[in-house]
Amino acid sequence: TRGVFYETYQAVSYAFSRLFTRLFGGGSTELVLTDPENILETGIEIVAQPPGKKRQSLALLSGGERALTAVALLFAFLEVRPAPFCVLDEVDAPLDGANVEKFTDLLRDFGKESQFIVITHNATTMEAAPLWYGITMQEPGISRGLSMRVPENTPPDADKTPPTE
Amino acid sequence: TRGVFYETYQAVSYAFSRLFTRLFGGGSTELVLTDPENILETGIEIVAQPPGKKRQSLALLSGGERALTAVALLFAFLEVRPAPFCVLDEVDAPLDGANVEKFTDLLRDFGKESQFIVITHNATTMEAAPLWYGITMQEPGISRGLSMRVPENTPPDADKTPPTE
Amino acid sequence: MRLKRLTLHGFKTFADKTEIEFAPGVTAIVGPNGSGKSNLTDSLLWVLGEQKASSLRASRAQDVIFAGSARRKPMGMAEVSLTIDNEDRVLPLDFAEITVTRRVYRSGEGEYLINKTPCRLRDITDLFLDTGVGRDAYAIVNQSEVDSVLSARPEDRRELFEEAA
Amino acid sequence: MRLKRLTLHGFKTFADKTEIEFAPGVTAIVGPNGSGKSNLTDSLLWVLGEQKASSLRASRAQDVIFAGSARRKPMGMAEVSLTIDNEDRVLPLDFAEITVTRRVYRSGEGEYLINKTPCRLRDITDLFLDTGVGRDAYAIVNQSEVDSVLSARPEDRRELFEEAA
Ligand SMILES: Nc1ncnc2c1ncn2[C@@H]1O[C@H](COP(=O)(O)OP(=O)(O)OP(=O)(O)O)[C@@H](O)[C@H]1O
Ligand SMILES: Nc1ncnc2c1ncn2[C@@H]1O[C@H](COP(=O)(O)OP(=O)(O)OP(=O)(O)O)[C@@H](O)[C@H]1O
Numbered sequence: 260t261r262g263v264f265y266e267t268y269q270a271v272s273y274a275f276s277r278l279f280t281r282l283f284g285g286g287s288t289e290l291v292l293t294d295p296e297n298i299l300e301t302g303i304e305i306v307a308q309p310p311g312k313k314r315q316s317l318a319l320l321s322g323g324e325r326a327l328t329a330v331a332l333l334f335a336f337l338e339v340r341p342a343p344f345c346v347l348d349e350v351d352a353p354l355d356g357a358n359v360e361k362f363t364d365l366l367r368d369f370g371k372e373s374q375f376i377v378i379t380h381n382a383t384t385m386e387a388a389p390l391w392y393g394i395t396m397q398e399p400g401i402s403r404g405l406s407m408r409v410p411e412n413t414p415p416d417a418d419k420t421p422p423t424e
Numbered sequence: 425t426r427g428v429f430y431e432t433y434q435a436v437s438y439a440f441s442r443l444f445t446r447l448f449g450g451g452s453t454e455l456v457l458t459d460p461e462n463i464l465e466t467g468i469e470i471v472a473q474p475p476g477k478k479r480q481s482l483a484l485l486s487g488g489e490r491a492l493t494a495v496a497l498l499f500a501f502l503e504v505r506p507a508p509f510c511v512l513d514e515v516d517a518p519l520d521g522a523n524v525e526k527f528t529d530l531l532r533d534f535g536k537e538s539q540f541i542v543i544t545h546n547a548t549t550m551e552a553a554p555l556w557y558g559i560t561m562q563e564p565g566i567s568r569g570l571s572m573r574v575p576e577n578t579p580p581d582a583d584k585t586p587p588t589e
Numbered sequence: 590m591r592l593k594r595l596t597l598h599g600f601k602t603f604a605d606k607t608e609i610e611f612a613p614g615v616t617a618i619v620g621p622n623g624s625g626k627s628n629l630t631d632s633l634l635w636v637l638g639e640q641k642a643s644s645l646r647a648s649r650a651q652d653v654i655f656a657g658s659a660r661r662k663p664m665g666m667a668e669v670s671l672t673i674d675n676e677d678r679v680l681p682l683d684f685a686e687i688t689v690t691r692r693v694y695r696s697g698e699g700e701y702l703i704n705k706t707p708c709r710l711r712d713i714t715d716l717f718l719d720t721g722v723g724r725d726a727y728a729i730v731n732q733s734e735v736d737s738v739l740s741a742r743p744e745d746r747r748e749l750f751e752e753a754a
Numbered sequence: 755m756r757l758k759r760l761t762l763h764g765f766k767t768f769a770d771k772t773e774i775e776f777a778p779g780v781t782a783i784v785g786p787n788g789s790g791k792s793n794l795t796d797s798l799l800w801v802l803g804e805q806k807a808s809s810l811r812a813s814r815a816q817d818v819i820f821a822g823s824a825r826r827k828p829m830g831m832a833e834v835s836l837t838i839d840n841e842d843r844v845l846p847l848d849f850a851e852i853t854v855t856r857r858v859y860r861s862g863e864g865e866y867l868i869n870k871t872p873c874r875l876r877d878i879t880d881l882f883l884d885t886g887v888g889r890d891a892y893a894i895v896n897q898s899e900v901d902s903v904l905s906a907r908p909e910d911r912r913e914l915f916e917e918a919a
């Protein structure tokens with residue numbers, strides 16, 4: 260299992276780099292074993308450098324940069340060990356218009372192989388989904404659901420984030 | 425200072441109730457002293473009940489409900505002890521269209537007395553501000569600012585959240 | 590393996606029996622703040638065997654039973670069923686379709702069923718072991734949780750890699 | 755008391771000297787992810803006397819000095835100046851306009867000035883004491899921090915009330 264862990268770590272590390280570069284339009288990442296001598300207990304450090312910026316601690320990254328970096332890592336896991344389905348609850352909340360487009364691009368690609376359930380307030384994300392499930396609360400405190408297929412019009416209750424130049 | 429603390433706590437408690445009811449269109453709140461015998465060291469519990477729902481622990485509230493509740497409490501402090509200026513960094517991120525409108529309403533009212541600096545990606549919030557300050561990063565890693573007054577057109581890089589019915 | 594249908598009855602705000610049909614690819618869950626979207630995510634985690642109440646924003650097992658509203662009394666039981674397409678036999682049971690059901694009563698007592706046959710909670714979690722699905726997996730990302738993979742300690746982050754390995 | 759102008763030079767991503775004019779009422783700060791909006795908030799906290807590096811997403815004092823980019827070298831100093839309209843004499847100094855300046859060098863050494871007169875950090879924090887402004891006050895809400903007033907322990911929440919009292 261030592262070998263399996265190391266292989267997985269390597270594969271995720273490569274996938275993470277590729278996905279980060281795709282989402283950020285450049286830059287680089289590294290996954291670093293905190294204790295390479297001790298594969299069975301080592302922790303894993305994340306290093307992320309957005310394009311054109313200096314390599315710095317994750318803490319200094321912006322809210323949107325952190326969200327995008329976390330998405331890159333999450334999808335790296337999905338690429339290495341596909342899960343039959345994936346639930347994402349408002350991961351797009353801190354993203355600006357351009358970054359939501361990058362995120363939905365990724366979602367469409369991965370959505371060909373896996374089932375994705377994406378909770379969102381963002382119209383760009385909604386438009387990337389062929390099926391919507393609307394949750395309403397007409398009666399206070401009571402949830403009801405309704406299925407809405409192939410949206411033609413602008414969705415209700417949605418943020419539209421136009422892409423930046 | 426015992427007396428001053430208790431007065432402040434009372435005043436904030438009333439303001440919090442009023443502002444919560446305004447933002448949620450109903451419901452109720454309570455601020456409860458954990459140790460009423462010991463005013464100098466007591467903690468303060470928050471109870472919040474959205475309209476039509478049962479009174480439950482804060483943890484069960486939704487992301488948007490929590491954000492709105494926190495805004496109500498923050499503005500309660502501002503009402504009781506006005507601060508000369510207030511900085512809000514993306515507090516509107518989890519709010520849906522209808523709730524962003526409620527929030528900007530409040531912002532306009534309080535903005536008559538105090539200075540507010542609001543960082544946002546949301547077009548509804550932006551439209552509530554007579555002055556915009558745009559931060560750009562044309563050169564990677566280097567921030568530049570530009571002042572943009574009295575917006576006529578739709579802002580760049582903004583989420584528009586249309587109000588729900 | 591693909592999700593076909595999720596049925597909720599008495600789970601959090603889903604007081605009335607609600608059936609959600611899933612399609613392949615990307616499904617967007619949309620609706621106002623507090624309408625019940627994240628409660629859906631909680632119900633998925635729960636029916637897959639989640640044992641920590643805090644992972645569902647609750648403090649005790651019974652907290653997920655509909656607690657009542659302004660107009661309705663609390664209910665005595667919560668039930669969630671998940672129906673899965675198992676044509677590819679990813680789940681180690683020789684059925685083309687598998688329905689997993691979980692119930693909890695006010696007493697805290699639970700019931701578990703696979704294809705209507707009573708079983709233990711353990712049988713449900715075993716069913717999903719090593720499929721990349723269920724608690725501790727990277728495949729279900731809660732609201733405001735996406736950032737935590739970045740703020741986690743390197744040692745805690747290891748668990749994600751172990752799950753993927 | 756009203757904010758008039760904020761000047762940054764070498765602070766985080768503000769490598770070049772940047773001047774931001776404030777107006778009364780509501781100002782929206784807008785721009786793409788990672789462009790420097792939250793860095794502005796950090797600079798305000800910092801010039802008002804914030805001593806905890808972690809409150810600025812940094813680990814050491816020097817972390818706020820521009821660390822360089824792909825094309826530019828790191829700088830040796832960060833400087834932020836805040837100019838305040840003090841017509842109403844809310845700040846206890848007999849000046850209609852007060853400029854507070856803070857600098858930090860790579861050595862970790864700091865410099866502090868009020869209206870160009872060198873002083874100690876203590877003099878700056880004293881100036882804003884009991885005005886509802888500055889660190890620990892409720893008036894500056896960081897990104898993803900608005901929720902923390904709800905998740906705080908009752909005893910910690912007390913500090914906000916003490917600040918308002
Ligand atoms: N056992 C329960 N009985 C009744 N209501 C409950 C129960 N548990 C939670 N709730 C209610 O569910 C609501 C939260 O729902 P949920 O978190 O799913 O909202 P949401 O649609 O995700 O909203 P947002 O867009 O703000 O994230 C709260 O108002 C809470 O009081
Ligand atoms: N000392 C420094 N030198 C250079 N760059 C820095 C320094 N400190 C922080 N940064 C950079 O500042 C950027 C973050 O900026 P900031 O948090 O202000 O973004 P933002 O505009 O708030 O974005 P978002 O909309 O995503 O919240 C990061 O890319 C980080 O690497």
Ligand SMILES: [Mg+2]
Nearest residue numbers: 486487627732
């Ligand atoms: Mg939610």
Ligand SMILES: [Mg+2]
Nearest residue numbers: 321322792897
């Ligand atoms: Mg920010």
